Amino acid sequence: MSYSALTKYLGKIHKLRYFMPPFAGTQEEQQALAAFIAGELHGKDISNTIQVADSPLARGRLLFEDNCSACHEPDDLASAFEEEDVNSLASLLLNLDEISDEMTPFDGTEKERSELAEYLDSLQGGQ
Incomplete structure (x- = not known):
């Protein structure tokens, strides 16, 4: 992390x-x-610079880092979303607690949820 x-x-x-x-x-x-x-x-950079993302996909990657990377690696999720499109991924983010008791529903804005869903879709080669 x-x-x-x-x-x-x-x-x-x-x-x-x-x-x-x-x-x-x-x-x-x-x-x-x-x-x-x-x-x-862990020898990681601890500068507190704000990362700027210039596209929805880049913002989605940052949202993943801030909200999901504590437990998940991007490469590990690609196969879990094979059957999902970006719209179903966005809906799924609201119901993460139904998948596992250890997860909480994504609590960002609708725009952030859409960007995170777009990033998750990109992991499986989605556009």
Whole structure:
């Protein structure tokens, strides 16, 4: 997980892992823990630069990184979506808790959901 994704993950860990309590620290402590884990332990870049994406597909990739990469690798999902088109993927994102108790429905905007669905569709070669 990237520093950015881990920071966001820590803020909602109690929603994603039912057995985990909410992160008890401040925003700064959350960022410090994410920096330690991602940077010190895993040697990843921990700069807090905002990534700019210039297309829906690129924004979808960033949304995947921030919302899904804690548990999923993009390549691992391609076969899971073979039978789905971009519209059904967008609908599926609203019902992730029906697939697994450990997932929560995507809570972004409709535009973000559409961009994430487009990115997921691209994993299987969709246009």
